[in-house]
Amino acid sequence: MAHDPISDAVLQLLKSHDPDAAWALQREQDRQDHTIELIASENHVSAPVMHAMGTCLTNKYAEGYPGARYYGGCKYHDQAEDLARDRAKQLFGCRFANVQPHSGAQANAAAFLATLAPGDTFCSLTLSDGGHLSHGLKVNMSGKWFNPVFYPLHADPSHPEFERIDYDAVRTVCMEHKPKLLMCGYSAYPREIDFAKFRAIADECGALLMADIAHIAGLVAAGIHPSPFPHAHIVTTTTHKTLRGPRGGLILTDDEDIAKKIDRAVFPGMQGGPLMHIILAKAIAFAEALKPEFKDYAKRVVTNAQALASALASHGYRITSGGTDNHLMLVDLSARDADLTGADAEVWLEAAGIITNKNGVPNDPRPPRVTSGLRLGSPATTTRGFATDEMKQIAQWIERVLEAKGDESVCNAVQSEVQSLCERFPLYSSTAHA
Numbered sequence: 001m002a003h004d005p006i007s008d009a010v011l012q013l014l015k016s017h018d019p020d021a022a023w024a025l026q027r028e029q030d031r032q033d034h035t036i037e038l039i040a041s042e043n044h045v046s047a048p049v050m051h052a053m054g055t056c057l058t059n060k061y062a063e064g065y066p067g068a069r070y071y072g073g074c075k076y077h078d079q080a081e082d083l084a085r086d087r088a089k090q091l092f093g094c095r096f097a098n099v100q101p102h103s104g105a106q107a108n109a110a111a112f113l114a115t116l117a118p119g120d121t122f123c124s125l126t127l128s129d130g131g132h133l134s135h136g137l138k139v140n141m142s143g144k145w146f147n148p149v150f151y152p153l154h155a156d157p158s159h160p161e162f163e164r165i166d167y168d169a170v171r172t173v174c175m176e177h178k179p180k181l182l183m184c185g186y187s188a189y190p191r192e193i194d195f196a197k198f199r200a201i202a203d204e205c206g207a208l209l210m211a212d213i214a215h216i217a218g219l220v221a222a223g224i225h226p227s228p229f230p231h232a233h234i235v236t237t238t239t240h241k242t243l244r245g246p247r248g249g250l251i252l253t254d255d256e257d258i259a260k261k262i263d264r265a266v267f268p269g270m271q272g273g274p275l276m277h278i279i280l281a282k283a284i285a286f287a288e289a290l291k292p293e294f295k296d297y298a299k300r301v302v303t304n305a306q307a308l309a310s311a312l313a314s315h316g317y318r319i320t321s322g323g324t325d326n327h328l329m330l331v332d333l334s335a336r337d338a339d340l341t342g343a344d345a346e347v348w349l350e351a352a353g354i355i356t357n358k359n360g361v362p363n364d365p366r367p368p369r370v371t372s373g374l375r376l377g378s379p380a381t382t383t384r385g386f387a388t389d390e391m392k393q394i395a396q397w398i399e400r401v402l403e404a405k406g407d408e409s410v411c412n413a414v415q416s417e418v419q420s421l422c423e424r425f426p427l428y429s430s431t432a433h434a
């Protein structure tokens with residue numbers, strides 16, 4: 001098994017220095033090597049990206065921006081941050097990039113700070129229909145300090161656009177509430193987003209358009225999903241999902257005035273010192289995403305997701321909206337078995353070496369810790385080298401485990417087959433990340 005070489009090196013270092021930490025690292029490395037990762041928001045970074053995160057750039061404070069820092073000794077940090085900014089702009093075809101947000105949620109918070117005053121109204125997708133907690137959840141800063149109003153998905157099963165964005169409803173909600181900011185981009189939405197339609201609604205109601213492309217950023221970068229530019233005023237994203245970079249956030253815009261406000265909102269508005277080792281890793285990941293191989297990777301991510309979705313549908317599972325255009329799908333388990341919950345399915349599948357997350361389906365009668373659905377995605381398995389045959393095999397294993405309601409002997413048998421497949425597709429081998 002080709003382990004991730006950086007974790008291997010760190011493990012050797014830690015074995016005598018800190019055995020408890022070494023134990024946790026080793027077990028996690030084994031878990032990643034021997035299980036199938038179907039969580040739609042996760043991926044396996046390349047060895048150079050992994051290396052960059054464990055470097056001496058973590059030792060430095062670099063508050064401020066290139067050429068205007070609050071600390072001495074930043075000249076190489078300026079170079080690293082400029083590389084990351086320039087590559088991000090090239091990758092997404094826009095004029096301004098802020099690579100400092102520590103996460104996607106912080107990127108969103110900074111975008112709010114730059115464009116809204118406390119109490120202002122913004123509009124986003126109903127969270128239980130696939131939105132994100134930083135898009136207006138009551139207990140999140142976005143829901144406590146601002147006034148979110150929500151648009152739904154099409155809820156009529158007889159409508160051809162069932163469980164897809166209801167653009168008429170978006171317009172109605174926006175014209176009634178006149179939000180300052182209209183948000184699109186989601187955590188559990190399997191269909192293409194029409195950014196031009198959103199922009200037309202934003203213009204009509206006098207809002208800025210913000211696209212949170214955290215999930216689809218890699219597909220956008222590769223040209224597999226339409227770009228939010230030139231439609232969105234602000235684009236936020238994480239860098240670690242389909243984009244396959246280090247864990248972190250990124251904000252993009254074409255508007256110089258908004259860019260200045262974003263920079264001030266990130267620092268000193270939201271954050272102090274940037275994570276410069278992560279920014280170096282972002283620069284490396286952006287360069288990887290600019291390569292032709294990444295376009296091929298992104299295409300295979302979508303093909304693999306579609307293969308998994310249709311194989312599950314052939315086993316009697318309902319895929320919300322009837323399929324997927326991107327890297328993820330929502331599986332409504334209740335159509336297969338009314339008693340089956342996402343919570344049970346997640347635990348049973350994990351026992352078989354298949355890692356997923358329970359997820360509400362639109363209009364789910366069950367609460368978020370139980371749910372009637374699973375969210376599945378293909379970014380990590382595609383990095384590992386799986387193609388459509390392996391995705392169909394995974395669907396069969398899922399069916400075996402769920403049909404047997406997590407029976408221990410069935411889970412053990414599947415787990416052993418999963419392990420064999422993982423050994424045939426080692427992470428950090430010469431074929432992974434191709």
Ligand code: DSN
Pocket residue numbers: 041104132187214
């Ligand atoms: N928690 C992430 C996800 O899994 O989609 C979103 O930030």
